Amino acid sequence: MSILIVDDNTVNLFVIEKILKNAGYDDCTSLSSAQQLFDHLEENEKELNKKSIDLILLDIMMPEIDGIEACQRVQKDERFKDIPIIFITALEDSTKLAEALDCGGMDYVTKPINKVELLARIRVALRLKYEKDWHAEQEQKIQNELDLAMQVQKGLLNPPIKEDNITINVSHLPSFKLAGDMYYWHKFDDNRYGIILLDMMGHGISSSLVCMFISSVMRDSIKELRDPELVIKELNRYMSLLHNPKNDYNYYFTGIYLLIDTEKKTVEYVNAGHPEGYALVDNSLQPIERSCYAVGFFEQIEVKKSVIHYEDNIQLLLFTDGVLEAGNDEERMLEKLKYVASEKWSNIRSPIHLVIPEEQQKDQSDDMCIMMIQAK
Numbered sequence: 001m002s003i004l005i006v007d008d009n010t011v012n013l014f015v016i017e018k019i020l021k022n023a024g025y026d027d028c029t030s031l032s033s034a035q036q037l038f039d040h041l042e043e044n045e046k047e048l049n050k051k052s053i054d055l056i057l058l059d060i061m062m063p064e065i066d067g068i069e070a071c072q073r074v075q076k077d078e079r080f081k082d083i084p085i086i087f088i089t090a091l092e093d094s095t096k097l098a099e100a101l102d103c104g105g106m107d108y109v110t111k112p113i114n115k116v117e118l119l120a121r122i123r124v125a126l127r128l129k130y131e132k133d134w135h136a137e138q139e140q141k142i143q144n145e146l147d148l149a150m151q152v153q154k155g156l157l158n159p160p161i162k163e164d165n166i167t168i169n170v171s172h173l174p175s176f177k178l179a180g181d182m183y184y185w186h187k188f189d190d191n192r193y194g195i196i197l198l199d200m201m202g203h204g205i206s207s208s209l210v211c212m213f214i215s216s217v218m219r220d221s222i223k224e225l226r227d228p229e230l231v232i233k234e235l236n237r238y239m240s241l242l243h244n245p246k247n248d249y250n251y252y253f254t255g256i257y258l259l260i261d262t263e264k265k266t267v268e269y270v271n272a273g274h275p276e277g278y279a280l281v282d283n284s285l286q287p288i289e290r291s292c293y294a295v296g297f298f299e300q301i302e303v304k305k306s307v308i309h310y311e312d313n314i315q316l317l318l319f320t321d322g323v324l325e326a327g328n329d330e331e332r333m334l335e336k337l338k339y340v341a342s343e344k345w346s347n348i349r350s351p352i353h354l355v356i357p358e359e360q361q362k363d364q365s366d367d368m369c370i371m372m373i374q375a376k
Contacts, residue, residue, distance in 0.1 A: 001126070002027045002051045006037045006070070007059040007088060012111070016057060016088070019115050025122075027051075034065035038073070041080055053083050055125055060089040060100055068096075068103050075104035082132060084125040088113070146205075150177045153208065156215050158185050160349075165262040166193060167374040171352030173322075174367050178208030180253075181320050181369040182215055186222050191263035194222040194231075197371050198255030198295075199274065199320040210251045214238065228257045228270040228305040232295060236303075239296025252296035256288060256318055260375050267308040267316070267375070273297070275324060278341035279308055280315040285342045288316070313376035317341040322366035326356050348372055 003025055005016050013030040020028050031037050037056070044050050056074070060067035067087055074080045087100045087108040097108055106128070107121050161168045170183055180200035187193055196218060200207040214235060221234040232255075243250045254274035260267050267279070273294030276287040292303045308314065317340060327333045333355070340354050348354070351370045352361060361368070 001025065001054050002029070003055045003057065003122075004029050004031060004037065004040065004053060005057045006031045006034065006062075006067070007057075008032055008062045009059070012059070012088070012113075015113065016118070019113070019118060020122075023119050034062060034067070034070035034073075037070060041074070041077075045079060053080070054129055055122065056083055056085045057088055057122075058085050058105075060087050060091060060096070068100050071100070071105055072103045082129075082136070084129050086121055086125055146177045149208075149212075150174075153178060153212060156212070157183065161185070165191065165376055166260065168195070168371065169348050169351055170369065170371045171350055172367075172369045173352060173361055173364070175322070175364050176205075176208075176367075178205055179367045179369075180207035180211050181322065181367040182211050182218075183369060183371060184215065184218060184222070186219070188226065191261055192226075193260045193262075193375075194226060194257070195260065195371075195373065196222065196231075196255055196257040197274070197318045197320070197369060198253045199322070199367070199369070200253040201251055201294075207251070210242065211253070213242075214253065222257075226259060228259055228268050229303045231257050232270045232272055232292065232303045233301070236295045236298075236301050240299045242296070243299070250296065252294045254294045254321075258316070258373075260373070262375050265310050267310070267314060268305050269308070270303055270305050272301075272303075275319060275321050277316060277318040278338060279317075280341055281308060281310045282312050282314070285338070288318070310375075313374065315341065315345060316373040316375075317370070318373070319370040320366075320368060322364060322368035323352075323355065323370050325366055326360055326364055326368060345372060345374060 003020060005013055005028060007013050017028050017030055031040055058067045058070060071085050084106040087105045089108055090111040091097060100108060106125050109118050109121055157172060168185060172181060183197045185193055185195040200211040217238045218235060221231050225231050225234060239252060254272055256269060256271045256274045256277060258267055258269045269288060270292060271288055271290045272292050273290060276289055279286050279288055291306055293301050324330050324333050336355050351372045
């Protein structure tokens, strides 16, 4: 436990250090000016095994740089702003004392120094510092775990695919480190592909955890069942397992699952409460309409798939509601998406840039995902 004592009066330094060492605070460093304080903090920061500075006892009235200015400078430095500062002062000016506390000081002790009062205020400051450090450490652990979870979640997302008969490109922009939007595709054989885009209710940690749970189920369901009706019903069954009667709400997701067969030239799909996507079928644009409720909203849902037939090629544009909400005008964004869907695509690597300028892609309140599929 390291305490810095800053006072231009050597007698005061001696008295305070003596009080502290008699109370068991052995790691005390006496400094005679604010500049020595700054130098000491910098030197300690550069050391390989740097000490944790736990407290600064700081005199207000000092030549050149007084305690208030010194405190302000320490508070402005991100490296030192969490070190508690107790002012030591002979001032009885309440306005000056208020200024000292307003600039970041935690407390003050008046001269002549009362030993009992000084030690009591030090104990309070150190206890608060310990609690603050503990919370900061726990927050850092959570951040590290979130970073790991983010990497795991990213690892679940497919890379772009470009083959002779199909091309898939996706933009995936979480509003938080973890996302509630998820996509996945599986190649059954040379001609058949199962593709899903889903949007979990809400966003943040809770929705992303449910999203990661359903992701593992989703993969197995698509590989084993294939058919859109069967896959959506199976996912609904698993989502129902998460229902808790004690909660005021239950988790659900909207989604579109497609089964594309490039040999038969068909796209079978179920739109489970998701925003309508668009299909450009041999130069004719048509919506990918909703065909059932969101997955997990009810324990049992009626699911009916739709089929799109095409002769030469087909383009499909899918997106989550975060894309619609990215602008201030949803109708205008919808018209923009329709326009993009009606155009012929070539060498598209980042679909999101076609509808949302880069400066609007940051600090969004919801996850955004947009998928472009071309099959022939």
